[in-house]
Amino acid sequence: MDIIILHRNLRLEDNSALFHGSHKQNYRVLYVYDKHYWSSDGRSPRQFSFFVDCLKELQIGLTKLNSYVEIFQGSYSDLATYIETNYPQSSIHLNHSTDTSYFRDQMSKFKNIFKESQRLKVYEDFGIQTQEFNRDRWSYDWNMQMRKERLDLPKSNLNHEPADLMTLDDFLDSQNIIQRSFQKGGTKEANALLNSFFESRSEGYSKKMSSPHDAEESCSRLSPHIAFGTISIREIYQKLESYYPQSQFKRDLYSFRKRLYWHCHFIQKLETEPELEFNSMHRMCDNLRESENKEFIDRWINGETGFPFMDACMLYLREKGWINFRMRAMIMSFASYNLWQPWQSTSPLLGELFVDYEPGIHIPQVQMQSGVTGINLPRIYSVNKQSLDQDPEAKWIKQIIPSLNDIDPKKIHSADLQTAYISPVVDLKQSAKYARDTIWSIRKGDEFKKIARSVYFKHGSRKRS
Numbered sequence: 187m188d189i190i191i192l193h194r195n196l197r198l199e200d201n202s203a204l205f206h207g208s209h210k211q212n213y214r215v216l217y218v219y220d221k222h223y224w225s226s227d228g229r230s231p232r233q234f235s236f237f238v239d240c241l242k243e244l245q246i247g248l249t250k251l252n253s254y255v256e257i258f259q260g261s262y263s264d265l266a267t268y269i270e271t272n273y274p275q276s277s278i279h280l281n282h283s284t285d286t287s288y289f290r291d292q293m294s295k296f297k298n299i300f301k302e303s304q305r306l307k308v309y310e311d312f313g314i315q316t317q318e319f320n321r322d323r324w325s326y327d328w329n330m331q332m333r334k335e336r337l338d339l340p341k342s343n344l345n346h347e348p349a350d351l352m353t354l355d356d357f358l359d360s361q362n363i364i365q366r367s368f369q370k371g372g373t374k375e376a377n378a379l380l381n382s383f384f385e386s387r388s389e390g391y392s393k394k395m396s397s398p399h400d401a402e403e404s405c406s407r408l409s410p411h412i413a414f415g416t417i418s419i420r421e422i423y424q425k426l427e428s429y430y431p432q433s434q435f436k437r438d439l440y441s442f443r444k445r446l447y448w449h450c451h452f453i454q455k456l457e458t459e460p461e462l463e464f465n466s467m468h469r470m471c472d473n474l475r476e477s478e479n480k481e482f483i484d485r486w487i488n489g490e491t492g493f494p495f496m497d498a499c500m501l502y503l504r505e506k507g508w509i510n511f512r513m514r515a516m517i518m519s520f521a522s523y524n525l526w527q528p529w530q531s532t533s534p535l536l537g538e539l540f541v542d543y544e545p546g547i548h549i550p551q552v553q554m555q556s557g558v559t560g561i562n563l564p565r566i567y568s569v570n571k572q573s574l575d576q577d578p579e580a581k582w583i584k585q586i587i588p589s590l591n592d593i594d595p596k597k598i599h600s601a602d603l604q605t606a607y608i609s610p611v612v613d614l615k616q617s618a619k620y621a622r623d624t625i626w627s628i629r630k631g632d633e634f635k636k637i638a639r640s641v642y643f644k645h646g647s648r649k650r651s
């Protein structure tokens with residue numbers, strides 16, 4: 187018997203665990219539903235809703251292979267006991283996932299249980315190094331991984347043993363899920379997005395990605411699909427390579443290709459140094475922002491800062507479950523520089539709002555936009571400048587905050603609205619100056635530079651060196 191465990195690789199094709207686990211045609215497919223995982227930092231019902239779409243579609247595909255998804259409710263330790271008791275001779279197959287500490291700790295115990303018997307096979311998925319970490323060879327390895335031949339569909343199942351675990355339908359009935367659609371999950375949807383992106387939506391992508399209004403349509407919108415693995419990053423890469431020569435939007439697709447690389451480059455940081463979930467990449471930066479201001483954080487996460495563009499971005503994100511890169515960076519920069527809040531407090535709250543929450547990208551990006559990596563120059567976004575640059579006539583802002591409909595765009599951009607809007611939570615210029623002075627005062631020291639060098643050797647991109 188082969189036991190295949192799903193986590194965040196919810197697709198049939200190019201799925202190593204499914205492909206290899208189905209080889210002997212005697213297999214079971216399990217998803218471990220652990221409610222503690224789903225309530226851990228950064229996780230939220232909007233991600234669960236997307237995940238359910240993916241699982242339902244996968245179930246349809248598996249049915250055609252005479253198989254289906256079974257739900258194991260409990261922890262990975264409980265699962266190990268279940269397997270040892272019921273299937274002591276089985277082989278177990280799963281794909282590696284870089285995730286937060288809760289999952290990682292569970293997984294490490296699970297792996298230890300099966301270490302001696304060597305029954306557990308863990309397969310690579312993204313282009314990250316999980317065994318021998320070598321930063322200097324990283325780029326080469328990534329390219330090799332992307333060019334490997336893709337794996338076919340799993341073989342059909344000949345095992346007719348009645349299942350003793352919950353079926354997906356029973357599980358979904360038991361959960362009372364109120365599904366709210368942000369983005370729809372599933373491989374079909376991922377392929378539709380990829381095709382429409384290549385054929386037309388990528389026109390002007392490299393410029394349009396900066397505007398929250400244009401980016402909604404012009405970005406690929408594949409992020410939750412990559413995070414939940416409805417399509418492999420290798421498939422995206424290979425389809426891109428074959429589409430590229432005939433594309434009229436080569437410059438745009440070149441920018442897209444770079445981002446596929448960044449995807450894994452960022453995840454590698456958390457994989458290499460899991461402590462980044464709690465500590466700043468440059469440890470001296472952990473002492474910068476020690477105390478938390480609950481009122482500031484509440485106003486920030488609820489879109490009530492008094493800066494219309496900042497608030498519009500947050501309200502849009504709350505509504506859609508997604509926003510473009512530049513606005514994510516600005517939102518984070520505002521919390522960390524202008525509000526001077528510890529990123530450890532704000533990061534999970536922001537993660538919960540993203541359907542595409544991917545800890546390996548989110549946490550290092552949060553750190554980068556908070557100036558705590560030591561290897562990236564601190565960039566303090568001016569909310570007022572972004573407002574003017576990205577939405578000069580304030581049309582987008584007014585759509586989201588209709589109470590500002592009759593107000594002159596200039597006043598909106600400068601957040602000079604008196605009683606017409608919430609009063610600003612901080613003074614933008616003064617708070618940015620305080621942040622800049624404080625950050626630079628520690629960056630100048632020799633000790634800071636010494637630590638920064640070691641951070642660079644561990645995490646820095648060799649392309650820039």
Ligand SMILES: Cc1cc2nc3c(=O)[nH]c(=O)nc-3n(C[C@H](O)[C@H](O)[C@H](O)COP(=O)(O)OP(=O)(O)OC[C@H]3O[C@@H](n4cnc5c(N)ncnc54)[C@H](O)[C@@H]3O)c2cc1C
Nearest residue numbers: 405406407408409445448449511514515542543544548551
């Ligand atoms: C504070 C902050 C938090 C973020 N959190 C997440 C997160 O939880 N999950 C997530 O997928 N992305 C995150 N990003 C990166 C980026 O904003 C999103 O990947 C992107 O907006 C997703 O939209 P898209 O799929 O249409 O992107 P596209 O522009 O179409 O890019 C294609 C893919 O490339 C990858 N990618 C794009 N930009 C980046 C980047 N800057 N760094 C790493 N990979 C990138 C993503 O996998 C994305 O799906 C974060 C960025 C910031 C500044």
